Amino acid sequence: MERRRSFPDVLAGGIFVLIGGAFVVGALGYELGTPTRMGPGAFPLLVGAAVVALGLAIAVKGLVAGEVISFGPIPWRAVAVIVLAVLFFGFTIRRLGFVPTTAVTAMLTTLASTRVRLLTAVAVAAGLTVASTLIFVVGLQLRIPLWGPWLGF
Amino acid sequence: MELLDNLALGFSTALLVQNVLYCFVGVLLGTAVGVLPGIGPTATVAMLLPITFSFEPVTALIMLAGIYYGAQYGGSTTAILINLPGESSAAVTALDGHEMARQGRAGPALAAAAIGSFVAGTVATVALAAAAPPLASVALKFGPADYFSLVLFGLIVSIALARGTALKALAMIALGVLLGTVGQDIYTGTPRFVFEQRELYGGIDFVSVAVGLFGVAEILRNLENEQTRTAIVSKVINLWPTREDRRRIVAPILRGTGLGAALGVLPGGGHVLASFTSYAVEKRISRRPQEFGRGAIEGVAGPESANNAAAQTSFIPLLTLGLPAHPVMALMIGAFIVHGITPGPNVINDEPALFWGLIASMWIGNVLLLLLNLPLIGLWVRMLRIPYQVLFPMIILFAAIGTYSLNSNAYDVYAIAFFGILGYILIKCGCEPAPLLLGFVLGPLLEENLRRALIISRGDPSVFLTRPISAALLALAVVALVVAVLPTIRRRRAVVFAEED
Numbered sequence: 001m002e003r004r005r006s007f008p009d010v011l012a013g014g015i016f017v018l019i020g021g022a023f024v025v026g027a028l029g030y031e032l033g034t035p036t037r038m039g040p041g042a043f044p045l046l047v048g049a050a051v052v053a054l055g056l057a058i059a060v061k062g063l064v065a066g067e068v069i070s071f072g073p074i075p076w077r078a079v080a081v082i083v084l085a086v087l088f089f090g091f092t093i094r095r096l097g098f099v100p101t102t103a104v105t106a107m108l109t110t111l112a113s114t115r116v117r118l119l120t121a122v123a124v125a126a127g128l129t130v131a132s133t134l135i136f137v138v139g140l141q142l143r144i145p146l147w148g149p150w151l152g153f
Numbered sequence: 154m155e156l157l158d159n160l161a162l163g164f165s166t167a168l169l170v171q172n173v174l175y176c177f178v179g180v181l182l183g184t185a186v187g188v189l190p191g192i193g194p195t196a197t198v199a200m201l202l203p204i205t206f207s208f209e210p211v212t213a214l215i216m217l218a219g220i221y222y223g224a225q226y227g228g229s230t231t232a233i234l235i236n237l238p239g240e241s242s243a244a245v246t247a248l249d250g251h252e253m254a255r256q257g258r259a260g261p262a263l264a265a266a267a268i269g270s271f272v273a274g275t276v277a278t279v280a281l282a283a284a285a286p287p288l289a290s291v292a293l294k295f296g297p298a299d300y301f302s303l304v305l306f307g308l309i310v311s312i313a314l315a316r317g318t319a320l321k322a323l324a325m326i327a328l329g330v331l332l333g334t335v336g337q338d339i340y341t342g343t344p345r346f347v348f349e350q351r352e353l354y355g356g357i358d359f360v361s362v363a364v365g366l367f368g369v370a371e372i373l374r375n376l377e378n379e380q381t382r383t384a385i386v387s388k389v390i391n392l393w394p395t396r397e398d399r400r401r402i403v404a405p406i407l408r409g410t411g412l413g414a415a416l417g418v419l420p421g422g423g424h425v426l427a428s429f430t431s432y433a434v435e436k437r438i439s440r441r442p443q444e445f446g447r448g449a450i451e452g453v454a455g456p457e458s459a460n461n462a463a464a465q466t467s468f469i470p471l472l473t474l475g476l477p478a479h480p481v482m483a484l485m486i487g488a489f490i491v492h493g494i495t496p497g498p499n500v501i502n503d504e505p506a507l508f509w510g511l512i513a514s515m516w517i518g519n520v521l522l523l524l525l526n527l528p529l530i531g532l533w534v535r536m537l538r539i540p541y542q543v544l545f546p547m548i549i550l551f552a553a554i555g556t557y558s559l560n561s562n563a564y565d566v567y568a569i570a571f572f573g574i575l576g577y578i579l580i581k582c583g584c585e586p587a588p589l590l591l592g593f594v595l596g597p598l599l600e601e602n603l604r605r606a607l608i609i610s611r612g613d614p615s616v617f618l619t620r621p622i623s624a625a626l627l628a629l630a631v632v633a634l635v636v637a638v639l640p641t642i643r644r645r646r647a648v649v650f651a652e653e654d
Contacts, residue, residue, distance in 0.1 A: 012582035015575075016324045023331050026346050030338075036612030040338035040345055043600045047331045054324035067318060069583045078376040079577070082369060082549060083570045089553040090566030105553060109546040112376060116542055124543050128550055140204055142558050 006066020013059025020051030078112040085109045097148030098137055103129040160282060163509030167517055172215050172510065175208070179216035180518045183223020184525060187243075188231050188533045192548055194224035195480045195590075196371065199363035200548075200555045202488055210492035211507040215514040217488055221481045222274070222464045222515065225424065226522045229266045229457050230533050233259060242425045242460040245432045249445060249452030261394040262453050265402050267526050269458035273410040274519035277465035280414045282512050284466075285501065288473040292498035298606035298616045302626035304599050307476045309630045311420040311591055312637050319637040321584045329592025330599060332357060339601055352564040359487050361565045362593050363480065364552040365572025366586040372545045373577045392527060394450070402454035405435050409458030417463030418470060420478040420591070424463035431459035465515055472508060473498055476595075480587050483594040 023044050033039025085108035093101045107125035110116055136142045166172065186197045198217050205213035228243035233250035246266065253262040295303065312322035335346045336356025347353035394402070412434065413427040435455040436445045445452050467478040475497030477483040489496040494504060501508045526533075556565045576586050610616035617623050 008582035012321060012324075012579060012584055015579065015582075016328060019328060020331065023334075023346065030343060030345060031341075034612060035607055035614065038340075038604045038607060040341050040343040043603065044331060044334045044345065047327055047334070047596075051324060051327045051331055054320065054327060058320055058324060061320065067583055069581075071581055073377050074581075075373060075376040078373055079574065082373070083574065085549060086369075086553055086566060086570040086573070089550075090557070090563040093557055093563065093566075094561075102550065102554070106546050106550050109549045110542065112372075112545070113542050114376075120542065124546055127543075128547055132550060132554060136554055136558070140207070142554075143561075144558070 004066060005064075006062045006069065008069045008071050009062025009066040010059050013055045013057070013062055016055025016058060017052050018055075020048045020055055023048035024052060075112075075114075077114060081108055081112040085112075092148075092150075093144065095148050095150045097151065098142075098144045098146050099129065099133060100147070100151065102132055106132075156282060159286075159505070159509050160513060162506060163282075163511075163513030164517075166211060166506045166510030167215065167513035171209075172212055172514060173517065175212050175216040176219050176514050176518050177521055179219020180223035180226075180522050181525065183220040183225075184227035184230075184522065184533065185536060186220070187224035187227020187229075188536055189539070189544065192371070192544070193367060194221050195363055195484070196368035196548065196552070197224075198481050198484045199360050199367065200551050202360055202484060202491075203555045203558045205488065206491055206559075210489075210494060210504075211510045213488055213492065214485065214507065214511050215518075217481075217485055218468070218511060218515060219518045221479075222461065222518060223522060225461050225464045226267070226270055226526055227533070229270070229453075230263065230526070230530065231537065233262045233266065233453070234534060235537065242428045242456075242463075244425075245428045245456045246453055248432070249447075249449050252446065252448035253450065253453065256448050258448065260392040261398050261450060263530060264392050264394050264527065265398065265450050265454040266457040267523055269402065269406040269409065269454040270461035271519050271523045272406050273413060273458035273462035274465055274522075275516060276410045277414045277417070277462040278512060278516045278519070280462075281466055281469055281472075281515075282509075284469055285473050285508075285512075288469065289498040289501045292474050295498075295622060296606070296620065297602040297609060298620050299622040299626065301599060301602040301606055302617060302623040302630070303474060303476065304595050304602065306626045306630040306633070307420045307470070307478075308588075308592060308595060308599075309637075310633045311478075311588060312633075318583070319634075321582075322588045322637075325579070325584050325586070325588040326592035329589040329594075330596035332362070332589075333593045333596030334600065339597070340604060350564065352562050355560070355562075357568055357593075358556070358559055358562075358565045359484070359590070359594055360559055361556050361568035362572050363484055363590055364556060365569045366576035366590060367480065368548055368552050369569060369573025370576035370580055370586065372548060373573065374580065375541065375545070392530075398450050401450055405431075405451040405455035406458045408434060409455040410462045413459035413462030414466045416459075417466035418478065420470065420476065423467055423478060424460045427459040427463040428456035431455040468511075468515075471496060472500060472511075475598075477591060480590045483590055486594055 027041040027045035027048055030041030031039035032041045032045065085105045088108065089101055089105040103125055106128040107121060110121040110124050137144065137146060182197060183194060186192050186194060198220050205216060225242060229246045231237045232243040232247035233254050236247050236251040250262045253259065308326050312319050312326065335353060337344050337354050344354050409431040412431050416427040416430065417423045432452055432455060435451045436442050439451060467482060470476040470478050471482045471485060477486055486496050494500060552569060553566050556569055559565055580586060606616055617627060
């Protein structure tokens, strides 16, 4: 195994320190209690501190003797489009209703691929909307209105 | 003859029409996702979990279990035909299986895999039926301190077996446990880390975590390099193995079954370890080791039996201790809880029909898989032509709909995006997602038992060392940790896993 500075290791360590640290700070705001009756803050404080310690260890190890991993390309378009699609779905499902939300989400998601052609995207989105309406609303009787209040229903 | 009575009860439950039907649906879906690269059983079970809420508990669990072991079958099909293992445990099958396919012997390779899996599934089901009741009665003696140590032990063993560095796996577990603390505190009701959002009081849903880590993150990985798949082998002829083949696969199947059944109990991907170990064993004891890698049928039969046996026995810790050995098992815990059943040693006594029905259904599922796989092999090959551009929007959409339908809570859907991105970055940094999910599911158990044990002992932490069961489990956890971290043993682990890459 080759040993050298590793950016992914340092990044991973940093993420652990950041999240662990945030939980530690948050946990200090809750009652810690005594060993006999641990308060709500005690356990997250312990585990958060462990995450920070492990994150620091990973980052330090990454600086002197990291794992050699190639980070590889990031499909920015896919990341952005998929996050947007999922957030859109969560935000509008109650407001627009099942059919329009599903159609837009499917359409957006299809665009995550760099190779997609518009016609294919429309066809896939339409097919998925029909399929999921049939499966989830007709077949499984999901209690989501097909058309939502934003459309005047 | 209690075992026979129990199995009779199991089969009378599992053979009910709706149970056979959903067992079939489960193994069918399982085979499909096993065949399709880019979607695995974990994401599938997570997506379908909400749908099963309206089912009878036993029916729901039978279907979800079917997806899990069905995927083990499906994964080997693509490994053999196009050298693309749909499941990590099938990676080793590709070595000799695909070589056989290139020599025009795809048929015997598929048959060896299917027969081996069937034999292994049958034996492992019996092993599960025999081993579960005594283990469950031991587990009933466990106090909170013992449970705490057991969960800790399970989490630590899962990193000893996982790939990648132990340090990162440990950090992922801890992060999972930490994220599991979001929501109302069980003892005081204090809302923790909820940012004043009422929707977060119930905590983060584990389905969102699983779908994000195993669905969205995986899709992003696949979209890094888009390429079209080509199925090289389109026609499979001559399925039946020759007499020589049949003679050669008997012993590997039996050895693989034994190895798999034993290793499957271990937490953290025992089935992957089982197939690799089986391959190594077969290669070592073979009189023709030079044939391995060049189309040795033993190299297909052994590992395939091993991973299927392991998939079956990994239900043992789930059903007897309530401890998941695999991310899919972690989701099964959720399925139990949703139906108002606490997974653990009480299931066998409180819900005998469910317990034995689930076990019997696994054997029925294996019969169905044998029928599904050999005659319908052409259909599965054709499924590989589904373009990824259709597949991944479907996964995202179904994931969003399924997660929302859990509690009609938009935050569950937002959490998919969060965990998708977090998982994607961490996976790119060399961290495995499975330990995080295990930590997330087991974290609340860890906290609850820690606090309960300390209340009983009046704040004296030595209780974890003075109770014999707890002390033994903690000692084992320390040993597992040392094994995972020690460089010499790590190197040997690297050898075991090296052949995958």
